Amino acid sequence: MIIEMDTSERGGAEALHRYELNGAYDEMYSAVDHPRKQYRPLHNLLLNLGADQLRRSKHEADQSFFNQGITFTVYGNDKGTERIFPHDLLPRIITGAEWERIERGLTQRITALNLFLKDVYHEGKIIADGIVPGSIIYTCKHYRREMRGIKVPRDVYITVVGTDLIRNPEGNFVVLEDNLRVPSGVSYMLTSRRVMKQIFPGLFQKCRVRPIEQYSQVLLSTLKSLAPEGRSDPTVVLLTPGSYNSAYFEHTYLARQMGIELVEGRDLVVHDNVVYMRTTFGLQRVDVIYRRIDDDYLDPLVFEHGSSLGAVGLFNAYRAGNIAFANALGTGVADDKAIYAYVPKIIRYYLDQDPILEGVETLLMSDPGQREHVCQRLDEYVVKAVGESGGYGMLIGPHSTEQQRSEFRDKINAQPRNYIAQPTINLSTAPCFVDGTIEPRHVDLRPYVLYGEKITVIPGGLTRVALRKGSLVVNSSQGGGSKDTWVLQN
Amino acid sequence: MLSRVADSLYWMSRYFERADNASRVLKATYGLILNPAKFSTEERWFRAVSSLAPGAASNNVDPQRALFLLVADPEGAFSIVKCIGGARENARQVREEISSEMWEHLNRLFHDVTGSELQANDDAGAMRVVTAVREGSYRFHGVTAATMNHDEAWHFIQLGKYIERACNLCVLLDAYFVVDKHADDLDWVGLLSSCAAFEAYCKACTAELKPDRIANFLLLKPEFPYSVRYSLDRMHEALTAISTLSLSRRTDQIERLIGRLRSMVAYVQVSDVIRNLHKYLGEIIEQCRDLHAAVHEVYIDYPIEVAFEN
Numbered sequence: 190m191i192i193e194m195d196t197s198e199r200g201g202a203e204a205l206h207r208y209e210l211n212g213a214y215d216e217m218y219s220a221v222d223h224p225r226k227q228y229r230p231l232h233n234l235l236l237n238l239g240a241d242q243l244r245r246s247k248h249e250a251d252q253s254f255f256n257q258g259i260t261f262t263v264y265g266n267d268k269g270t271e272r273i274f275p276h277d278l279l280p281r282i283i284t285g286a287e288w289e290r291i292e293r294g295l296t297q298r299i300t301a302l303n304l305f306l307k308d309v310y311h312e313g314k315i316i317a318d319g320i321v322p323g324s325i326i327y328t329c330k331h332y333r334r335e336m337r338g339i340k341v342p343r344d345v346y347i348t349v350v351g352t353d354l355i356r357n358p359e360g361n362f363v364v365l366e367d368n369l370r371v372p373s374g375v376s377y378m379l380t381s382r383r384v385m386k387q388i389f390p391g392l393f394q395k396c397r398v399r400p401i402e403q404y405s406q407v408l409l410s411t412l413k414s415l416a417p418e419g420r421s422d423p424t425v426v427l428l429t430p431g432s433y434n435s436a437y438f439e440h441t442y443l444a445r446q447m448g449i450e451l452v453e454g455r456d457l458v459v460h461d462n463v464v465y466m467r468t469t470f471g472l473q474r475v476d477v478i479y480r481r482i483d484d485d486y487l488d489p490l491v492f493e494h495g496s497s498l499g500a501v502g503l504f505n506a507y508r509a510g511n512i513a514f515a516n517a518l519g520t521g522v523a524d525d526k527a528i529y530a531y532v533p534k535i536i537r538y539y540l541d542q543d544p545i546l547e548g549v550e551t552l553l554m555s556d557p558g559q560r561e562h563v564c565q566r567l568d569e570y571v572v573k574a575v576g577e578s579g580g581y582g583m584l585i586g587p588h589s590t591e592q593q594r595s596e597f598r599d600k601i602n603a604q605p606r607n608y609i610a611q612p613t614i615n616l617s618t619a620p621c622f623v624d625g626t627i628e629p630r631h632v633d634l635r636p637y638v639l640y641g642e643k644i645t646v647i648p649g650g651l652t653r654v655a656l657r658k659g660s661l662v663v664n665s666s667q668g669g670g671s672k673d674t675w676v677l678q679n
Numbered sequence: 680m681l682s683r684v685a686d687s688l689y690w691m692s693r694y695f696e697r698a699d700n701a702s703r704v705l706k707a708t709y710g711l712i713l714n715p716a717k718f719s720t721e722e723r724w725f726r727a728v729s730s731l732a733p734g735a736a737s738n739n740v741d742p743q744r745a746l747f748l749l750v751a752d753p754e755g756a757f758s759i760v761k762c763i764g765g766a767r768e769n770a771r772q773v774r775e776e777i778s779s780e781m782w783e784h785l786n787r788l789f790h791d792v793t794g795s796e797l798q799a800n801d802d803a804g805a806m807r808v809v810t811a812v813r814e815g816s817y818r819f820h821g822v823t824a825a826t827m828n829h830d831e832a833w834h835f836i837q838l839g840k841y842i843e844r845a846c847n848l849c850v851l852l853d854a855y856f857v858v859d860k861h862a863d864d865l866d867w868v869g870l871l872s873s874c875a876a877f878e879a880y881c882k883a884c885t886a887e888l889k890p891d892r893i894a895n896f897l898l899l900k901p902e903f904p905y906s907v908r909y910s911l912d913r914m915h916e917a918l919t920a921i922s923t924l925s926l927s928r929r930t931d932q933i934e935r936l937i938g939r940l941r942s943m944v945a946y947v948q949v950s951d952v953i954r955n956l957h958k959y960l961g962e963i964i965e966q967c968r969d970l971h972a973a974v975h976e977v978y979i980d981y982p983i984e985v986a987f988e989n
Contacts, residue, residue, distance in 0.1 A: 255790075256783050432772050441774030451775045456681050458983060467682045469831060469978040470925035472986045 204240045207626045214360045214617040215629060216281060227282045227677055230395050231620075235279075240625050246388050247278045247622060253384050259377070259438060274377055275670030278622040280385060281632060281652040282396065285679035291354065291362055292646045294546030295638055297536060299350055302367065302523045303640065304539040306346040309522060310336045320538050321531045325555070328606055329528065330576030331370070331521020333484060335491055339508055341517045342415040343641070348515035349408070349479075350638040351375070351651075354546070356617035363547045365633065367524040367532070370516060371481050374651045375637050376439035377671050379404060379446075382649070385673040398675040401649040404637070405446035408479075411641030412447075415513040416476045423476035426450045426466065428457075430482050430498045440481055454482075459502030462509040477513045478503075484518045526575040526609045527553055554601050554608040563610040564601060567594040570610040572601065585661060587613050616661055619672065621654055631655045633663050634674065648676040682979045684773045685835045689974075691769035691777075692839030695785075695819065698762035700847040701731050702812040705749060705759075707872035709806060711865060712742060723869075730847075730854040732757040743800055750805040751797040759812055760797075763789050778826035781819070788815040831924050838917040838974070845910035846967050848874065849960040852897060852907075856890070856956050864888050870897075874905040894956070895949040907963065908944040915941055918974075925978070929985075933977060936970045 351372030416423030429440040444451035465472035530551035574582030618629035636650035653663035
């Protein structure tokens with residue numbers, strides 16, 4: 190249905206004029222002027238909204254983010270240390286059928302990776318059976334020898350997961366990265382949904398979008414399910430590195446939504462292998478810690494000795510079974526980018542199933558043949574450091590200079606185990622409101638998965654956008670932004 | 680509640696009250712220097728500066744410079760902008776404890792007053808900041824009372840607000856009464872307006888401005904929110920509530936201190952203290968400090984051994 194246009198409001202159709210399809214899968218258009226079915230209500234709205242009106246909406250949204258303090262910290266800037274998280278005004282829409290496959294695929298993948306972690310830190314059968322070489326596992330930057338033989342509650346290692354998916358030119362979702370340590374961004378998913386409902390109430394209702402607001406309740410009950418035995422009404426806390434951490438807003442947001450204490454390392458005291466927090470009425474016992482601090486900084490006795498972010502004795506309390514961590518320690522071994530290449534085998538090994546979601550073809554630089562092959566064609570590949578995240582330590586071949594490539598060639602040859610290469614994938618594009626017009630930008634998708642008594646995939650997620658034209662890097666630290674993600678009811 | 684959180688709430692509230700106090704005093708004093716009077720403008724500024732920024736006072740402060748320093752000096756620990764920043768920074772540490780409305784409000788006020796770089800000679804700009812804080816303060820108190828649980832967190836906020844207010848009032852009264860030989864009616868209007876008390880005073884005591892009545896009103900009036908007596912009563916309420924909520928803590932020291940403090944204003948007449956006001960006010964401030972230290976030791980930074988004894 191096309192609504193009659195007021196002549197003063199014709200800017201919208203004009204705003205869409207600069208929309209060019211570039212060979213990537215486009216989320217909105219199946220072909221020029223052919224919007225996909227799920228995008229039609231949005232498309233109609235865009236035809237009828239003036240650029241001025243969009244600009245006003247964008248301003249309103251910005252203001253709402255700013256006043257709510259939905260910001261991230263920019264380091265090295267004394268005055269304006271807070272910026273609002275860059276976000277795009279238009280929602281990204283996923284059909285119920287597409288989602289159903291994502292949900293099954295993620296459940297399968299996470300079940301397998303969790304079994305893998307349990308195996309790696311106990312019997313090591315997958316190594317003995319020659320499926321994944323021990324040399325790769327034991328050289329992982331995030332492998333934690335200290336975790337050998339430790340029983341974790343419910344055998345759940347990865348409680349909170351934020352897997353990065355991308356859509357390839359054929360239109361299929363594939364897994365780009367597993368984030369199994371301390372994935373972040375979920376607060377942006379929740380708050381941008383709130384803002385979008387304010388800005389596009391009619392469209393939201395018309396599209397029949399599945400709700401995501403239950404996230405905090407599910408997270409809390411998931412965390413509670415990890416409590417040590419015999420603790421009937423467990424105390425759950427969120428451990429933050431403090432207000433200077435770039436994700437601090439998210440920590441406060443989640444703690445408030447769940448109604449739990451937000452603690453810092455200095456609030457915790459370990460006595461006789463029991464963890465307490467220091468309160469105005471004395472010491473109170475803590476049972477479950479949702480920690481937003483990396484393994485290395487949790488306990489200076491066991492890990493990084495100079496760290497004051499954690500608390501002395503936490504690891505012994507963990508070993509004694511008096512405290513649960515979410516996620517468990519040492520989970521980074523399963524999201525190492527070299528292990529990533531083995532995930533299809535891992536799924537087959539533990540579950541005897543074919544992977545529902547495929548991964549991206551991954552070449553290990555520790556393999557001489559593959560290294561040779563990639564080093565000669567660096568301009569075609571994306572090279573990533575295995576232990577890094579957040580878009581750091583990465584070479585995007587087609588967008589690189591000869592000098593960058595030669596630097597990477599040296600790095601790869603110096604430490605082959607540290608690098609993998611993947612063919613450059615043209616991420617799908619979605620409409621974004623940029624500088625007064627609507628243009629396609631590359632996007633990925635990070636759904637959030639919670640694993641306690643069972644696995645829950647939240648229907649939605651963070652769609653990250655490479656806001657620079659043509660860019661394929663969506664990380665917020667590298668000029669990326671976010672979009673609300675609408676999963677439609679079947 | 681976490682001790683660290685209680686501490687942040689307490690300081691958020693103190694900083695906010697400090698900014699509020701400075702804006703009240705500046706608004707009143709700025710109005711005052713526009714009038715010709717026996718007192719030179721410099722002396723009036725000296726009084727304002729000495730009550731707002733102890734230690735930073737000197738006899739020859741250029742009024743315009745002083746206004747800038749008290750409002751926006753980024754270095755000075757006592758400027759309004761700095762105090763609002765301090766309140767916000769403390770609130771930021773405990774975002775999950777305060778209501779979203781409180782944070783939003785405080786955040787907006789912060790961006791309001793820091794948004795434009797204030798120039799040293801921009802009186803109008805400085806007064807805009809003062810007005811924004813005045814209005815923002817009433818709203819913040821309203822939002823706080825309306826949106827928070829009135830539980831332990833709330834009581835720590837109340838405690839911070841009123842301990843700061845009691846001390847500020849004492850310092851201000853001292854600054855005015857030390858020089859009351861030269862004071863004229865306009866000065867007394869200035870003092871009353873500095874405590875948002877002019878109308879309330881007129882209602883209770885008529886517009887006749889007698890120093891001892893004014894002292895009585897601002898020190899001992901239990902019904903007026905900007906009196907020392909009122910502030911100490913609220914502190915007592917907050918401390919009793921905190922002590923009841925936190926059950927087993929050793930609070931006898933705190934009870935003794937607040938009891939003694941209240942008796943200083945509850946069982947005196949103004950004629951008993953007006954002769955030696957400077958000493959009397961100094962004692963109240965001193966005892967507030969002791970109380971602050973005791974609260975810190977019992978609730979915030981207690982030794983672990985003590986906690987395991989209970």
